[in-house]
Amino acid sequence: xxxxxxxxxxxxxxxxxxxxxxxxxxxxxxxxxxxxxxxxxxxxxxxxxxxxxxxxxxxxxxxxxxxxxxxxxxxxxxxxxxxxxxxxxxxxxxxxxxxxxxxxxxxxxxxxxxxxxxxxxxxxxxxxxxxxxxxxxxxxxxxxxxxxxxxxxxxxxxxxxxxxxxxxxxxxxxxxxxxxxxxxxxxxxxxxxxxxxxxxxxxxxxx
Numbered sequence: 001x002x003x004x005x006x007x008x009x010x011x012x013x014x015x016x017x018x019x020x021x022x023x024x025x026x027x028x029x030x031x032x033x034x035x036x037x038x039x040x041x042x043x044x045x046x047x048x049x050x051x052x053x054x055x056x057x058x059x060x061x062x063x064x065x066x067x068x069x070x071x072x073x074x075x076x077x078x079x080x081x082x083x084x085x086x087x088x089x090x091x092x093x094x095x096x097x098x099x100x101x102x103x104x105x106x107x108x109x110x111x112x113x114x115x116x117x118x119x120x121x122x123x124x125x126x127x128x129x130x131x132x133x134x135x136x137x138x139x140x141x142x143x144x145x146x147x148x149x150x151x152x153x154x155x156x157x158x159x160x161x162x163x164x165x166x167x168x169x170x171x172x173x174x175x176x177x178x179x180x181x182x183x184x185x186x187x188x189x190x191x192x193x194x195x196x197x198x199x200x201x202x203x204x205x206x207x
Contacts, residue, residue, distance in 0.1 A: 006031045006060040008050065012118075013037065014110060014165030015070040016057040017201045021194050022074040022161055026081055038118065071098045074158050083158050094152045097159035105141075108134035110166045113173030117203040123174060131174065138170065138180045145182040149189055156193045164190040165201070172203055 007023065007030050009016030023030050035041045035056050042054045051058045051068050059067045059076070067073050075098075078084050085091045112130040115121040141163065144151060151159040168187045171177055177184050191198075 005029075005062060006033060007057060008033045008035050008047070008060070009057040010035055010037045011201060012203060013056065014169065014201065015106070018070045018161055018165045019057045019059065019073050019077070021165075021196070022077050022083065022158070025083065025161075025194055026077060028077060071102060071158075071162055074161060078158055083156065083161070085153060085157060090152055090157075094157045094159045097151050098162045101159075101162045104133075105137040105163065106166055108137060109170050109173055109175065112175075113166065113169060116174055117172040134170070134173065134175055135179075138167070138175065138177075138183055141167070141186075142180045142182045145186045150186070156190065160186075160190050161194070164194075168196075169202055 005023075005028070007016075007019055009019060009032065011017060011020070011034065020032065035047065037056065041047060042051075042056055048054055050060065050066060053068060055068060057068070057070050057073060059073045061067070067076055075084070075095075085094060108130050112126060112134055115126050115130075116123075141151075148154065150156055151163060164187060167177075167183060168191065177187075190196075
């Protein structure tokens with residue numbers, strides 16, 4: 001992959017941090033451009049010229065090509081690295097969990113976190129299904145992690161990076177991670193692998 005690249009993102013967003021953490025883990029050179037979603041900076045004419053969907057993260061390659069969607073970006077960045085299994089089935093399993101994260105995890109855990117921590121919505125005004133479905137997602141992860149240290153194999157893959165981004169801050173959405181001790185232990189392992197500080201990506205860290 002040509003270097004350097006430019007990454008557009010909001011460091012309060014787990015989806016954006018996935019990209020930053022993957023690039024850092026791989027030692028890639030990049031320019032980070034902070035885009036404040038809360039201030040509407042993804043809706044400006046300049047940003048929409050980069051990504052008409054008006055979303056971060058967004059990757060701009062040295063050759064000018066643009067790539068959006070967090071899990072697509074980290075898959076592109078990590079090509080040929082140890083973050084993607086060599087075994088074809090394990091690679092497909094990694095993608096399975098990355099697709100699951102965007103469909104069955106992020107829409108509940110990240111959305112409830114956004115409403116509670118960013119919009120200051122009270123628990124009685126938040127859709128109760130977000131809590132129920134988020135806890136179900138954490139339960140699925142707990143069962144997966146009963147007999148393994150990481151999501152796909154015995155070492156870190158993109159599936160772990162994709163899933164840890166919002167799981168590690170699920171408490172900001174009102175989820176009690178003490179109910180999911182396997183998940184808590186896994187979070188610590190992934191944070192250690194990525195050399196993350198506890199406060200990185202938390203609302204209070206950027207408030």
